[in-house]
Amino acid sequence: MEKLSFRLTAPNRAGGTRAQAIVGVVASGNLEVLLERASPADICTIDIATAAHGFGAVWDAVVRDFVARRSAGGLRISINDGGARPDTVALRLAQGIRKIEEPER
Amino acid sequence: MTAVTANTVSLSWYEASARQRIDALVDAGSFTEFIGPELREMSPHLAIFDLPEQFDDGVVIGRGRLDGAPVLIAAQEGRFMGGAFGEVHGAKLTGLLRAARAQHQDVLILFDTGGVRLQEANAGELAIAEIMRAVVEARRDGLSVVGLIGGRAGCYGGGSLIGGTCSRLIVSEQGRISVSGPEVIETNRGIEEFDSRDRALVWRTMGGKHRFLIGGADMFVDDEALAFRKAAIDALKVGRRCDVTVLEAEQTRLERRLQRFGEAEDAVEIWQALGVDNPTDVPALPTSAFLRAADNRENADDAR
């Protein structure tokens, strides 16, 4: 396993009130993303454990783009990765944001 | 009490994740998870094999309401390590079954498993034995333990043995139930014994329709979350103890199955012996037509 950690300044604060959300599954070419409201409102932390070694630069690009474009401020994001492609990672991150913004029942 | 509502969106049970299945099964918004992913109770053993972990170790457990009644629920995630039983995964289920007895609540187990997780095989094997014991103890206290089978990974290995201890089993066509998987039989006994790549053979030997016809499952439903929900509500209405009367009836039922079908070479022969018209058509029949054709099936009422 390769572990990567990012602490990024987030221009947009995550919406909604849910304390946490989880999307995806750890399988070949797939990943799970756990989102928790834990960081200061202008910070997003992302911790990754990945089965695919040596892709730090790709992760760096994907998560920076995600934090810049989506509302991820105030989130602590944890990822278990089974070797997903960058587009799958971006999709799951977006799904995670949508899920934590869903109204609570 | 708030009105009981299900999530009515059409959802394939086979395609859905463990969490989606629970959400679609229980009354809307009623699920509370025990030891959720935020607690990060992951397998302590996968790292030895440099394999990725999952925050819930591939099983979601908790309490919800089904048509207003409180139930304990476990759902395996068949896409993570094939839904296999490891130490943490298994202990979550063991704890849930023990809690059923302590709280006197029925249990739903949404199976989706290839059996024991080999990377922690001894812990997984013992978990299966502990869960089976806890299921029987819960049933002896008069509780229902209902198994729902229709996921990607099917219900194989030790999972199928736990299934056999349940008071009732709900199955879809996709729900395969078997101890040894097709590949295991082929590897051990040769392709002449079982060709694991012959998907039609796999489905008619281990699939939900065959299991329902021989009494290996009690209710047959469409691959739809709502159909599983309705069946689960009905299944919980039937009390089923696990006493000497029930097990003697099961003994008679399973002996009769060997007498009736013990010489059969293929599932189609069994379906023919059951009086199914055009038995070779069974795999292609839609649910309503299949249920009509299954009129003379063997059932396991009061004998499981």
Next chain:
Amino acid sequence: MTLDDILAGLFPTGSKIETTGAIIAGQAVLPDGRPIHVLGITQGQPLGVDEAILLAGHVIEIVKSGDRAPILFLVDSASQRMSKRDELLGLSEYLSHLAKTLLLAEAEGHRTVGLLYGGSAAGAFIATALATGTLVALPGAHPAVMDLPSMGRVTKLPIDVLKAKAEATPVFAPGLDNMTQTGGIHAIWDADAPLAPRLAAVMQRPKGQDDRDRLGAKRGGRRKAAEIADRVVALAATSYQGAQHG
């Protein structure tokens, strides 16, 4: 140790055991004069639908007799029978049924003791030895979930690598010591000591409590299972009270 040696050692006053293929069934007398039922699967044979239904039938007859005498279940088996016929006929139901009858017998007052004296694996192990109230083993017994070469094929790891990993943890590799450390086997009997007193000691154990996960934690082979299961039981109790008052 052969089956005959074991039976002679356990029951010096003799036993009446019938053999049907790999299945044995009969009665013996304990040194204190009390009767004990003896069942078993022997000769390292697989457990299929035919053997399972035969054994389960014996257990049900014992329960119906109402004598509440203990049951000793001897195990030297292979795994479940891996065949098209057995799966076609619903092997999982037969194995579960056998396990259920053993659990029923225990709940109805028959102490159940498993004695693993040879091999056993996978579904056969779960349906027999692991369905007894107390499982003991003789030295040289070799329980397994799957043998290491097959495990190597499935995990795509060379056998040498698997062997090296097995040195570091008892959690996955086959073998008596590993199964004992994870709590599956209560005790390994000393082969050189007389067997009858060992069985008599097992007969004094408290009944009806599944303490295998606790044993596994104590012995260090399964550190998490008991703690996780306990936490779930506690959480279910708390959330239920919350639901009642909320």
